[in-house]
Amino acid sequence: MHRPRKEMIAETRAKLIAAARQAFGTIGYAEASMDDFTASAGLTRGALYHHFGDKKGLLEAVIAEIDGEMAARVNEVASRAPTRWQHFVDECTTYIEMALEPEIQRIMFRDGPAVLGDPAQWSNANACVGSMTDHLTALQGEGVVVPGVDPETAARLINGASSQAAQRIANSNDPEATSKIVVAAFKQLLEGLLRKPGSQQN
């Protein structure tokens, strides 16, 4: 008759995560009142503390969810590229595009690091960088990328540049035009990783 208990619990968790994600993504983590957004989910802080321990625990869950979505999107978009290098470049530009979205920017690049510390040490949200790292490693094996650079390190640095790129585009008053300029500069930086200078551009 009544749905099994596990389903109700999962639904409660999902509702809390969704409500928190909405609040964190718009007004920001610090300004989001736990009383408010739990109420908007038809619950109270009691449920929140029961499932996630505290406000930070809920943020972690939100971040894990978004990270999973981002990884899926990156893999899906980049998987249809002719060469592996192109695949990698597409991955990066897709990453920039995602970082343009206010929710992702706010939660993943701003409040997340401020509240939880260095993203590199988040245990549950490294799918994107992991994928980039794998591709760089493969590209090195193929001789496309210079040897001697640590793949994961390069992925992290590129990640930082991507984040800045996205912010620059997002805060521009002409995002369309700015995007071209920023992506061009970004790709130029990536060229530094290529072994042979004579590569075709784009």
Add this chain to the structure above:
Amino acid sequence: MHRPRKEMIAETRAKLIAAARQAFGTIGYAEASMDDFTASAGLTRGALYHHFGDKKGLLEAVIAEIDGEMAARVNEVASRAPTRWQHFVDECTTYIEMALEPEIQRIMFRDGPAVLGDPAQWSNANACVGSMTDHLTALQGEGVVVPGVDPETAARLINGASSQAAQRIANSNDPEATSKIVVAAFKQLLEGLLRKPGSQQN
């Protein structure tokens, strides 16, 4: 006899900024109690609200102070390099070194952006990026750096990579060794900006 009023006021402001800087740089902005750190300066929140409006206003003042110091350090270190390109590279590595300091990392790269938004739009704290932009512009004029990349954009992207580089080093359990790896990868990315001898296009 009694010191002029202006001096007392300046001293009060300086004491508040110093106390806030200490608190923000260690326990972080969110955890820093205004009652606590104003008391540690021998004052109360009354003085804070009078001079800075609110907690965010005080953070802005702290950031402006640190930014000035960072710009001075960058200029001083990088000014003794043989070539302009080397000058630029030194500027970047100095930037990374500064970003290794916990106070700078916490205030300038973590809590600052979370509380005040995109650093690129801070009116009072862009000295470092401004200097890097100038050098990139000059390097382009000399034909050392590829044409077609927007200098300020490149400076921002490099800035983002620098921040990630610093965090990676700082959070390593062997900072000494990690530093070599990270700086090597970082310089490799910078190579992407160099105009290569054998390639002519655009």
Add this chain to the structure above:
DNA sequence: CCTATTCACATACGTTCCGTATGCCAATTG
């Protein structure tokens, strides 16, 4: 020199928010 005014800063108060402790009710278990 004396009064009036300004203003830097402190104090007092109300509100909001967080974390914990406790209570209740439905669903499972035997």
Add this chain to the structure above:
DNA sequence: CAATTGGCATACGGAACGTATGTGAATAGG
């Protein structure tokens, strides 16, 4: 059907913030 588990709400205490107000010293004016 009784017992127990546990998911979630309610109640309470404390801390932090912002505002409104008070006070005393320094300046200004006559």
